[in-house]
Structures are given as structure tokens and as C-alpha cells.
Amino acid sequence: MTIFSSHTHAVSINPTTGEAIGHYPFESDSALDAALSRAAAGFSIWRRKSAEQRAQLLIALAKVLRENIEPMARMITLEMGKPVTQARGEIEKCAGLCDWYASHGPAMLAPEPTLVENNKARIEYRPLGPILAVMPWNFPIWQVLRGAVPALIAGNTYVLKHAPNVMGSAYLLLDAIKQAGFPEGVFEVINVTPDGVSKAIADPRIAAVSLTGSVRAGTAIGAQAGAALKKCVLELGGSDPFIVLNDADLDEAVKAAVIGRYANTGQVCAAAKRLIVEQGVVEEFTRKFVEATRALVVGDPLAADTYIGPMARFDLRDELDQQVQATLAEGATLLLGGQKAAGAGNFYEPTVLTDVTDQMTSFKQELFGPVASIITARDARHALELANDSEFGLASTIYTRNVELAEQLAAELDTGGVFINGYCASDPRVTFGGVKKSGFGRELSHFGVREFCNAQTVWLDRR
Template sequence: MPLATVNPATGETLRTFDALDAEEVERRLAAAEAAFRTHRTTSFAERARLLRAAADLLEADEREIAEVMTTEMGKPVTQARAEAAKCVKAMRWYADHAEGLLADEEPAEADVKDSGASRAFVRYRPLGPVLAVMPWNFPLWQVIRFAAPALMAGNVGLLKHASNVPQTALYLEELFRRAGYPEGCFQTLLIGSKEVEGVLRDPRVVAATLTGSEPAGRSVAAVAGDEIKKTVLELGGSDPFVVMPSADLDRAAEVAVTARVQNNGQSCIAAKRFIVHTDVYDAFAQRFTAAMKALKVGDPMDEETQVGPVASERGRADLEELVEDAVEHGATVLCGGERPDGPGWYYPPTVLADITPGMRVHHEETFGPVATLYRAADLDEAVAIANDSPFGLSSNVWTREEADVDRFVRDLEAGAVYVNGMTASHPAFPFGGIKRSGYGRELSGHGIREFCNITAVWQGA
């Protein structure tokens, strides 16, 4: 895939970029190694000062970088501005909390004595240069949620961003440079996917994090496993959104629409499978479908637009294939389902009902504004449908019954359970999944420790 900005609203190629040659990649790897030797010794106060400076710059650049993101991958510009603001919040959160999250931990006094030590503690030390392979759907946020904790821990970053967001990738490198980070602390590698293996196998790169597709995750994990290097993977998701009889149906339907079409439906943690108790199925389906039909689809630069184009022509074709397969196998289209005329890679908000396990859409992720509706006879069937997926990223449950909540928290196979609300990432809470949604965690104290050397220190008398 060429390194290019192609406007999804028009299909027009706006800018192209040359990939780095082997000599420049080598120079950047050497710079990362050299930067780590110094950055790892800096104080938390100095790291926090630099990260806050970067946050201030990003806050000032919010409108400008939002337009770049919208141009490159098509998200509504209002959502792009919100993404930039979220990054600022996370950067400041880690600047404020990293030192406490990575403070030395002391075992119980009795255990220290039993070990024969006069003193013992655990220290979190940085690992080194970490390769981040990042996707296009949240081109700022996905990177910052890695970079902020990694830099605060004393690591340095190498970013291989998606090929269709090169301007955002270059902006991120420049942001950290402008903030005062020394050369090599955070660098963008404008390279193709075929060059990732060589970078990951380089002994100066100590670990990798990837957010993206399952095939990409398998590839990176295989190489890292061969090299015995740590990885964190956040892959696909097909999150269930379960509605029980006691739910506030009006609120549940309202949130369900946002949960499905946020970021033009291109979010790993977007709700995709709507599993509704039979007692309230018809009422929910009517509310949900009407609201999906009413969404304003259009130019993502328009402040009133709620759904813009999907990011690529291939992405739209994938959606069409899933919908067509479902219809051929008996699914009912409640709204949408047909490609509109005109330029750009638009696809309408679509609701499919009567889903069966024989349809591809039942087990595959729909990365766009397509929702599937399921009718569940009771709580047991709702749990069974929710777990009948190769993915396990997050989940949403709507109920006012505490017994329901306890059961879902116990039995849902997911990295998170959101009750009476929409799944969202926040710097204070761990983020990640199980099954084919990946492993490891980002954000919170769990995330910052993923790329640390958890060092046991034992000291005799």
C-alpha cells in the first residue's frame, strides 16, 4: 500500500510520501538506542515536564490536526477534535500519575524477614526502544495511549503508523520534538508493512505493541515470539450490547446508536451485536432502527455530519460482502444495506435482523456502520450469544437488576463489562481483551507496567 493521504470523502489522492530507505531506518534505530541510554536516567519530574509541554502544544493544535485526521481517514471533524482533546487529557494524566504508578513496591515485613533480607523491594525499570504498529481509525489516540505511558516509564518509541495516515504520523514525531524531547525519543518510521519484521528483529528494538487486525497481530506476535520479545496486542472486536427487560429502553437505544456508529462505525470497541431480551425486543428494535435511519450522513468536514465515509474503498467492499452474505442466508435488512451513489466511500447506517450462525457476519467483525440484532429468550441465552464470538474485547449490558449485573460480570468473555453505559477508554482504567482480541493491557497502571522490567531487589545484611 502506498504511503498517501487519500480523502475518503472524495477518493482523491492528496499527497504521497516516499518510504524511508534502509540507511535512514538504520540511522533512526541508532538514534533510538542512543536516546534511551539518556532518557532512562531522567527524573519523573523531567519526563512529566516534557509530556505536559507536548500536551499543551497538542491542545493548541486541536483544530488543525483534527482537520488533518478527517482528511486522511474520514471521521467527522467534531469527533476528530474530541480525539485530540482526549489525547491531551491522557498525556496530562500520565504526567501526574506515572511516578506513583511506578513507585517501588515493598513486600510485607514478615516476608522480607523470612527471605533472609535486610531489605527487599520491586522496582519498575524501562526496557528500551519499543516499536508501535498503529492503525488508522484513531490515528492520534491509539499512538498517544502507548506513547504517554511508555515515555513516562523511561522508554523511547518508534512508530510505524498505518500507510493511509502519513501526515498524522509525521505530526506526532514533530509534536514531541517541539515539546523538547531529545532526538530519538519518539520517531516515526514511514515504512511499509513488509519492513516491520526487519525492524522488530533488530536487537535494539526490545518490544512491540500493535493495535490492528487479527492477521497483523498474528504476524507481529510470530516474529516477536521467535525473537523472544514482549508484545501487547489489541486486535479486533465484535462487542455485544445486551438489553434486558428492566433496562431504560429509550436511553439504551439512544446510546446504542452512538456505540455502533462512533468513528463511522470503525472502532474495535464499538458495539456491533445487539442482543435483546424477547420481552423488549420489538420495542428496542423499533427505537434503534428509527434512530439509525435518522442519522445525518455526509461530508465529514460539516459540523452537522454524524456519519462520514469509511476509510477505504476496500473497507466498504468488505462491509458490502458481509451484508450481502447475511441477506443471502436469510437476514432481514431493517434499514440501509445499499451503497449510495456519488463519490467517496460512504455506506449507510444499516441494521440487520434474523442473524444465524451460518452467516459470516455472526463471527466476523463489521468495521463500519452495520449493526446486527439478536433476540434472546432469557439471560442464559443472552450470555450464550454474547460469548459465541472469537473476539473478547469489551461488552455492554443494560439492566436495573443487580442479579443480572453479577451474572454478566461473572460470565461474559471480555476484557471489560460496561453496565448502563457505552464502552470507552479512559487513562485510569485498563484497556484490552481476551481470545482473538489480543492480550496485555494499555492505559492505567497495568498499561504503563507492560513495558517495564519488573525487577526484584534483595539486599542482605
């Protein structure tokens, strides 16, 4: 089964059972027009509120999210298969995001003095307007709020076009925002076809565009935003290197690598996809990694002890399997898994590939699912070369007891983030984004707040 939308409506399919659980008709041009009008009208009100007033509504949203953890987590699990324990964690993380920006966001928007004499000039951060956000299914609430909350605290309004298979989650989030008391038009959900997205991008009421998704989607959306002369932020794919050097604490490295690869059933852009291990410890690391992977509980994502659930879409499981089989045909060794699980559910066995080289499919392409590739590096310099030998540049990890060496390697890694002795995670306190084909622009921290701001110079009495 591969259908997740038709010409007339989006379809949510439970990947555990293969059954359709939601049908959401695509909206007409007139409905899209009405949503954009509400977003524009909402902006004229929202921009005039102080950052402190907006922060109070974020606090209210955090409260509503916590009160609704169970229904929201269950919807995420039913729609895209995330183990429910991880889904609950996603909602709690979103609530924490709201609280953090409520506390720190207003200060990020304060007028910034310059070096002009007599303090006569300053930078003001003004909102741009309604932001169109095209969001993915793998973190149905976090991915949305990760971009929306910084944009909202800055005074922008937000128009969400969510992935077709998680529209139930999109509407639950919209309900939560309404319950929190946000004014009409501040947060809109549109359920439209790609043609509708193109119309929204071209519409003068949309000020800027944000996309999290594939390179293919980013190329299309980025081209359309460029043609309309609108700023865009693109967070695209990743094939993140996870470097383990000879002096690393292997137990800690294995623990982090397993989480970094298999959390969310491996369906994470910034995940430990290429495990690049120095040759002195590759044998021991591989043994421990396979043991830890074999111990992961695979099954019903609604069960509390499940760590790996079904993949979100049947077509993506087919694609992943093709990549695994191609890598094996190219000479890699299969240590664990390596095939679709039998039955109606969309499960793929947790898989470990070793003897992977830089010429193989699993090295060159992004594998979006529960598959780890282990690559042997001759030394630290070779590990760096392998890490940078990718069209992607989202995040990277280094495990070593030599922090000075890790800092030196970090300076040469072509990635948006480097995590030393810890796996990659997004956190509102630090910026998130990539380089190369992983996209451009930044989310979170003060960068996320200011991405969709007009940095306006105000210069008094310039004589």
C-alpha cells in the same frame, strides 16, 4: 479505488473525494537504521530522567496538542474521514491522557515494597528500551498516544510505524512532540514496508513490540516477536456484544447503542457490533434503534453536524458490503441502509440488520463499519451464551436495572472489559485490552505503564 500504498510509497487518499492528498516515500534500510540508532541513543538519556521530569514534558505535549487541535483534527478528517467534531474530541482526549499520566504516572513507577521481613526487598519498575509500535488508522493520534504515553512515562522510547493512509497525521504528531521539547530519539516515526517492520522487530535495538490491528496482522507480528523472544502487546479485532435485558431503560440503551455502533462511522474495535436483545423488548428496542439511526446526519465530515462520514478505505467498504449481502442471503432482514452510497465518496449507508442468528456472517465476523446486527435472546442466560459465542473478546455491554444480575453475568463474560449501563470507552484510569482473538496484554492505567517495564527485584542484605 483500493490503493493506499505502492511498492515505493504510502498514499493518503481522501475518502470523501477519492483523491490522493499525500505521497510518502518508504524509507530505505539506512534510514531505518538511523531511526533505530536515534531511539537507542535517546533511551540511554531518557531512562535516566526521573518520572517527574518526563511528566513535565507530557504536560508540555498536552499544551501543544490543544494549541493545534484544528490542524490536527482537519488532517484526521481529510485522511480517514472521521467527522471533524469527533476528530477534535480525539485530540482533546489525547491532551487529557497526557495530563492524567503526568499527574499519576510517577506514583505507578515508585518502588514497591514486598512482604520480605525488615523491608529489605522491593520491586523496581525499569524501562525495557525502544518500543516498536505498529498502529492503525481509525484513531490516528489516540491509538498512538494511548500506547506511547504510558511507555514514555516509564522511560522507554517509542518507534512508530503508522498505517500508510494516515502518515500526514503521524508527522503532525511528531512535530507536536518536538515542539513539546522531548529529546531526540524519544519518539521516532518510520515509514517502511512490511519487510521493514520485520527487520525492525528482529533488530536488537528494539526491546518490545506493540500492535493494534487485525487478527491477521497480530498473528504475523506476534509470530515475529516470539521468534525474536521479545514481549509484545496485541490489541486486535472485536465483535462486541451489547446486551439489553427486558428491564432495561430502553431509551438509554438505544442512545448508548447508537453511539457505541456508529461513532467513528462504526470503525472501532471495541464497538457495539452485536446487539443482543431479550425477546420481551426486542420489538420496541428495534423500532427505537432504527428511528435513532435514521436520524443520524451522514455527509461531509468537515461539516459540524455530520455524525457519519465516509469509511476510511475503499477496499474495506467493499468487504463490509460483501458481509452485509452474505448475511441477507443467509436470511437476515434489512431494516435500514444496506448498500454503498452513490458518488465519488467512500460512504456506506447506516445499516440495521435484524433476525440475525448465530450462524450468520454478521454474527460470526467483525463488521468494521456502520452496520448493526440485532439478535434476539430468549432470556439473560441465552444472551450470555450468545455474547460468549465469538472468537473475539474485547469488550461487552449490559443494560439492565438489575445490577446484581449484571454483575453475575459480567463474571462469566469472556471479554477484557464489561460496561454495565454505559457503552464501552477507553479511559486512562482503567485498563484496556482483550482475550481470545482480540489479543493479549493491556494498555492504560498502571497496567499500561508496567507492560513494557522490567519488574526488577532488589533485595538488600539477604542473610
